């Protein structure tokens with residue numbers, strides 16, 4: 001059975017001299033299995049060719065499409081319209097990140113800064129000869145590393161975080177998770193002292209207020225609070 | 240006008256572009272990477288199943304090596320590939336994966352002892368030795384003799400992409416996202432960079448470089464049903480075509496994947512079948528063994544896709560509001576396996592279709608509650624920018640291409656699962672390294688006035704589009720193109736349908752030059768973006784459709800119902816497409832593949848219909864030569880490397896050509 005749904009989308013172009021923040025309302029026919037990806041594209045093609053939003057994979061894999069859906073940060077491509085009983089869905093861009101236009105925010109820039117701050121690469125003194133057999137890695141450690149490597153940098157944990165909203169230099173759960181990831185990786189030779197240099201302050205590990213927003217919303221179900229608590233214990237014992 | 244200079248300009252920040260950037264940066268070249276989206280969001284992130292590399296570590300891959308990988312790849316390509324490139328690729332793939340491991344890609348590793356696996360729907364026990372504990376694991380994929388596909392659960396592309404992006408960050412590669420290349424700068428047969436539009440501000444800049452690479456991925460979005468990300472529109476290939484100098488190769492070779500989920504088109508990885516998942520029809524019957532008794536669900540993709548469609552045409556499809564489909568059943572693998580190794584697949588099924596694929600219960604009609612509805616859809620572009628084995632365009636100097644955007648040509652008319660992400664990083668190493676040398680050896684000898692003329696041309700074009708007040712709506716044109724491609728240029732093709740498609744697409748192309756734009760902004764204007772992209776996409780669509788119409792044979796993924804045989808006598812050649820300014824149709828020419836130079840002359844693939852080949856006289860002749868040479872050299876006690884070299888010598892940088900070490904056999 002099909003019904004009409006109402007989508008209210010935030011519209012604003014900060015680079016334009018005449019644009020003012022407002023909501024536009026669109027009514028459309030719901031189809032079975034409709035996601036916000038499908039709905040927003042229909043709106044663009046049929047009602048408002050000016051509406052900006054970001055999708056890449058439309059499959060919940062790339063992390064492009066996070067936005068506030070009735071106030072909650074989540075991946076729009078994975079959001080089914082049928083889950084909204086009254087058929088009214090309000091869309092806003094993610095907070096914290098720089099607004100590009102309408103529902104599109106610059107997570108890329110933010111994440112690039114985060115990656116350079118945590119030096120998001122393997123630190124090693126070993127030189128690999130790629131024609132030789134690879135170094136062995138304990139299968140369980142490889143699996144553990146993989147579990148934390150699954151973050152897609154969608155920014156939802158940041159948008160759901162009280163600290164991140166208050167202080168713009170906070171590294172966020174995504175950054176702390178990245179530290180945790182390299183910490184368990186047996187190939188990375190950094191010590192806790194080295195990690196402390198990167199995040200041992202209030203804009204890093206000690207900024208977290210343990211409100212749990214990050215973990216509750218993370219679409220990859222990463223064990224963020226556990227990891228943060230663990231790193232905090234480790235970092236606290238460094239000094 | 241802003242001119243941004245670099246040594247290496249890489250357009251596209253997926254696996255291929257980023258790995259190439261590592262290669263150019265490592266040799267000291269100032270390297271800029273451009274991408275439409277933050278690079279870690281590139282389409283490469285979506286690859287689930289894995290990457291082929293003949294490590295030969297695990298029990299089921301014992302005995303694997305470059306030779307076996309090469310044979311699989313050539314057969315997979317239906318003899319349409321460049322065998323020298325396939326050799327370069329197979330030799331380098333193990334090195335690529337070992338390099339990625341050292342950069343932190345957390346490959347799934349082998350655990351010693353017993354584990355159970357599903358092989359041919361039977362539970363089997365596999366025992367791994369102490370010696371291989373902790374080495375990189377691999378799973379089974381279609382069209383391969385050994386279990387060769389290395390993986391990180393079902394998030395392989397994601398972990399690879401992050402690994403390579405991390406390496407770029409470490410090397411200080413200058414990555415700029417939300418930048419779209421919309422034209423190439425070229426003069427007298429040499430490429431000097433690109434005109435680039437900032438997707439936030441709408442500004443146009445000239446990026447000028449000693450060498451330019453296009454690594455912009457595939458063009459799946461010219462089809463209505465595709466597994467591809469929304470940015471896979473082929474703009475990179477199109478701007479190369481629009482130079483009128485660079486050529487595209489084998490554009491009609493388009494792959495359809497057997498198991499995207501219906502209706503969203505999100506892919507359920509080939510790893511599902513590789514790990515033992517099976518296909519079922521409306522009666523719950525497993526039908527693949529009826530068609531392909533030997534390889535069953537694991538025949539190559541073109542074959543499985545056609546068999547599914549054939550079975551549906553026989554009335555065995557499941558009816559649904561979205562048309563007919565069949566079922567993919569992975570519930571037989573067991574919940575534990577699914578929740579560890581196919582977790583993303585499980586999530587996709589749950590979120591988009593509300594089913595749990597691990598559910599083994601049957602409903603009252605005998606249909607599994609966990610079975611996923613699937614239907615073949617467009618998946619991969621074998622065609623792309625034609626390159627030499629070095630990755631450089633043979634006709635436009637200084638233009639390189641790698642990854643799915645390129646027709647480097649190791650895939651021919653059908654690529655094997657797991658060979659694509661492997662290609663991206665391998666090509667990144669090899670082509671990236673050749674490009675690095677090109678940068679060291681060549682100056683930028685072009686004046687700014689000339690660059691200005693290119694910027695002006697694109698600026699005028701954008702202005703003209705904004706002011707256009709024609710008849711047609713660009714979104715409608717785009718959707719019509721997608722429908723035509725799906726209707727007539729998909730899995731089964733006929734002369735009649737293709738003829739119609741070519742005519743209608745040409746008409747649409749003309750309409751796309753006469754559109755009306757309602758939004759008059761120069762930036763933050765999605766309609767404008769469609770307006771300049773869609774005509775480019777239509778050019779590609781025409782290359783695909785016209786190429787398919789003229790190729791009166793069936794090879795790999797290109798299947799003509801009116802010409803069901805592979806015709807080596809007439810069609811063992813590569814299609815080359817170019818586009819003359821002002822034309823509404825591509826110009827096609829052909830480049831023959833020389834059987835007498837092949838290490839593996841054309842033969843039966845080992846799956847699909849037998850006796851379906853119109854043979855070329857040289858095949859038997861060359862086969863005889865090959866057999867004799869092999870025998871003679873073996874008798875002389877020569878090793879496999881020497882024999883290979885005698886059959887078909889190929890050039891490759893020494894660091895990549897070095898023998899690969901393997902457990903138990905050393906360098907042999």
Ligand SMILES: Cc1cc2nc3c(=O)[nH]c(=O)nc-3n(C[C@H](O)[C@H](O)[C@H](O)COP(=O)(O)OP(=O)(O)OC[C@H]3O[C@@H](n4cnc5c(N)ncnc54)[C@H](O)[C@@H]3O)c2cc1C
Pocket residue numbers: 250251252253254255256273274275276278281282283284285286287288289290291395396418419420421454455456457466467468470471474475506508618619641642643644656657658659660661663
């Ligand atoms: C769902 C799915 C699953 C897959 N699974 C597997 C698998 O398991 N194994 C396997 O081997 N292969 C797999 N493939 C295929 C493989 O993922 C792709 O072929 C490969 O990742 C392509 O990589 P690439 O670097 O060439 O391009 P992409 O990763 O597509 O990157 C293209 C880049 O170009 C940029 N770009 C595009 N146009 C422009 C422009 N005009 N200007 C500037 N930048 C531009 C984009 O922003 C992006 O950064 C899969 C494909 C799909 C669709």
Ligand code: SF4
Pocket residue numbers: 150151152153154155156157158173174177214217218219220221222224
């Ligand atoms: S940790 Fe989770 S919520 Fe945060 S960016 Fe990564 S995937 Fe998104």
Ligand code: FES
Pocket residue numbers: 054055056057058059060061062063064065066075076077078
């Ligand atoms: S579009 Fe990729 S996660 Fe939503």
